[in-house]
Amino acid sequence: EVQLVESGGGLVQPGGSLRLSCAASGFTFSDFWMTWVRQTPGRGLEWVATIKPDGSEKYYVDPLKGRFTISRDNAKKSLYLQMNSLSVEDTALYYCVRAILSVTSYWGPGTLVTVSS
């Protein structure tokens, strides 16, 4: 059974950092493009970043370039999102997504990030 389980969310102060993780199981992780998507009530679904199966290419939404870094460890079947200089606008539910533009798309349940003083 395919599973994606996000972790690492929580409450952080403005200006702080957080590292999200996504543990994959039930499929060959190293075969798939992986993506982070976030969701807020006001802004709906927002694409954050995508990484190629071998990690050699990474794509980011322009406003987050330089603050967020996507990475993966295929040996550990894990996806990561390092988030720095967080602001209240980064408060969202963050989803780990397999192959977002494909028939093999699969989403994790998400991890909540709250940026507040």
Add this chain to the structure above:
Amino acid sequence: QSVLTQPPSASGTPGQRVTIPCSGSSSNIGRKTVQWYQQLPGTAPKLLIYNNDQRPSGVPDRISGSKSGTSASLAISGLQSEDEADYYCVGWDDSLNAVVFGGGTKLTVL
């Protein structure tokens, strides 16, 4: 504002056919495929349509997708109360080098 444009809401009565449009441009829908996701309250989005008009296994055939030019649409016929959800169109934009979402359409079954 989202790169792909959807109406914020749509509604219909049980048994009716409802269509949800998604408008884009030549750099996204005009040259790339469109996907549609359904999000039930409190759950993660679920793929409904891929490659403009293809249904993953398990999605009923009363749900269909189409694309023409720079626009796409999702149609749900024989509307049921369980179809009440948020629906999102998604694609790739060649100019932005980005995954782009529609703003989502909340479907209400009256």
